[in-house]
Amino acid sequence: MRIIISHSSSEPIYKQIVYQLKELILKGQLKAGDALPSIRNLAKELQISVITTKRAYEELEREGFIQTVQGKGSFVATHNKEMLKKKKYSIVEEKLMEAVLAAKSLELTWNELIEILQQLYDKEA
Amino acid sequence: MGNILEVKDLRKNFKSFALKGISFTLPKGYVMGFIGPNGAGKSTTIKLIMNLLKKDGGQIKVLGKDHIKYEKEIKNHIGFVYDENHFYEELTLREMKTIIAPFYKTWDEKIFDKYMKIFELPLEKKIKELSKGMKMKFSLAIALSHDAKLLIMDEPTSGLDPIFRSELLDILREIIQDDEKSVFFSTHITSDLEKIADYITFIHDGQIILSNTKDDILDNYCIVKGGLDLLDKDAQKAFVGIRKNNYGFEGLVENRGKVRELFKENIVIEKPSLEDIMLYIVRGSQYA
Numbered sequence: 441m442r443i444i445i446s447h448s449s450s451e452p453i454y455k456q457i458v459y460q461l462k463e464l465i466l467k468g469q470l471k472a473g474d475a476l477p478s479i480r481n482l483a484k485e486l487q488i489s490v491i492t493t494k495r496a497y498e499e500l501e502r503e504g505f506i507q508t509v510q511g512k513g514s515f516v517a518t519h520n521k522e523m524l525k526k527k528k529y530s531i532v533e534e535k536l537m538e539a540v541l542a543a544k545s546l547e548l549t550w551n552e553l554i555e556i557l558q559q560l561y562d563k564e565a
Numbered sequence: 566m567g568n569i570l571e572v573k574d575l576r577k578n579f580k581s582f583a584l585k586g587i588s589f590t591l592p593k594g595y596v597m598g599f600i601g602p603n604g605a606g607k608s609t610t611i612k613l614i615m616n617l618l619k620k621d622g623g624q625i626k627v628l629g630k631d632h633i634k635y636e637k638e639i640k641n642h643i644g645f646v647y648d649e650n651h652f653y654e655e656l657t658l659r660e661m662k663t664i665i666a667p668f669y670k671t672w673d674e675k676i677f678d679k680y681m682k683i684f685e686l687p688l689e690k691k692i693k694e695l696s697k698g699m700k701m702k703f704s705l706a707i708a709l710s711h712d713a714k715l716l717i718m719d720e721p722t723s724g725l726d727p728i729f730r731s732e733l734l735d736i737l738r739e740i741i742q743d744d745e746k747s748v749f750f751s752t753h754i755t756s757d758l759e760k761i762a763d764y765i766t767f768i769h770d771g772q773i774i775l776s777n778t779k780d781d782i783l784d785n786y787c788i789v790k791g792g793l794d795l796l797d798k799d800a801q802k803a804f805v806g807i808r809k810n811n812y813g814f815e816g817l818v819e820n821r822g823k824v825r826e827l828f829k830e831n832i833v834i835e836k837p838s839l840e841d842i843m844l845y846i847v848r849g850s851q852y853a
Binding site: 452 | 594595596734738739741742744760761762763764778780783784834836
C-alpha cells in the first residue's frame, strides 16, 4: 500500500488520502476484507493529525468503500461489480466535468471536445 | 468519547491584563495547540488550569471533574511539562525521581525505566548537566510514568533545535496511539502544530479568537493576492487583514467560497499557514 501526501497541494490532506485509497480499492490492489491501518497508526506514519485521518476514513465509509468494526478496525468493504463500476464512472465523470466546463468557457464545440478526448485517449493507449 | 479538558468562561484580572471569559474544549484522545502572540494569555490560562493561579471566575473541568474540588485526584492524571526547569539542579535523575514518585498514586517504576531507556537518559547524571532537550525528555518521562491522561505543556518547543522538536513530535505521536491520552500545548512556533495538532485554539489579548479543528481552520481561510485595481470598498471588507504595496495586495479571507464571487480572475489563491492566519488576525486592523 502506498500513500503519498503533499503538503503544498491545494487539495486538503484528507481528500488526498480518500482519493488514493479509493484508487487502490478500485484497481483491486486492496481487496474486500483487507485490513486498513488504524486511524492513529496511519496518522503517525504520515505525520498528520488524527482528525485528518479520521475524516478520510469517515468519508470512505460514507461512500461504502470501507467498513469499521468497533474494536477491530477498518476493512475494505465487500461490494458488487455493479457498484464498483458506478464508482469508477463517477470518478471519471467528475474529471470530465472539469473538462466540459473548461471547454464551454473557452467556447469549444462538442466536436472539438470529442476530438481532443479521442487524441488523448489514443496517445495513452 | 467525552472531553478531557473543558474551560468555560474563565476569567482572571490583572492590573494591565485580563483573561476575558475564555472557553474551549478538548475531546479525549486528541492534540490541541494553544497559540497566540506573547502576552496573549497562554501561560496565564495554563497556570489557571493547574491551579497555580487563582481564577476570578468561570469553570475548568479535567476528565469531567472540577479542577479545584478534585485537585488531588486530577493532578495524578495530568503530566505538566513546562519551559523552565523545575527540578533540583544538584540532584541526579535517579535522586529526583525518588523524590517525585511518592507524590503519585499511579506511579509505575517499570514505565519509568522504559522511558529512561527510550529517551537515552543517564540516571546518574546531575540535572544541571543535562541539555535543554534532555530536561524536557526527563519531564516527559516523569509525566508518562504516573500514567498521565492529559499532558499539559507550556511552550515545550521553545529554545529547542528543529531536530529535537521533530523528535518531540514523534514522541507525542507515539503517546497518543492508545486513544486514551490527550495533549494540550502552548507554543508560538506554529509550524510544529501544523503537523500534529487536531485542534487549534488561538488566543489574543485575553480572548479566544478561534477554537476549532486545524483542518477546518486551514480549509476555511485563504490568502488572496492580486493587483490594487481589484480592491474596491466591497472587496476590501472581505479581508480579515490586508497588506498593500506598490505593485499589489496580499490578504487573508475567512470564507474561501466568497473569494470566487468577489474576484472573477486575475488573483492568486494560496493555502495559508497557521502563522499567516495568526499574523493577519493580530495585525489585521493595522493593515486595513
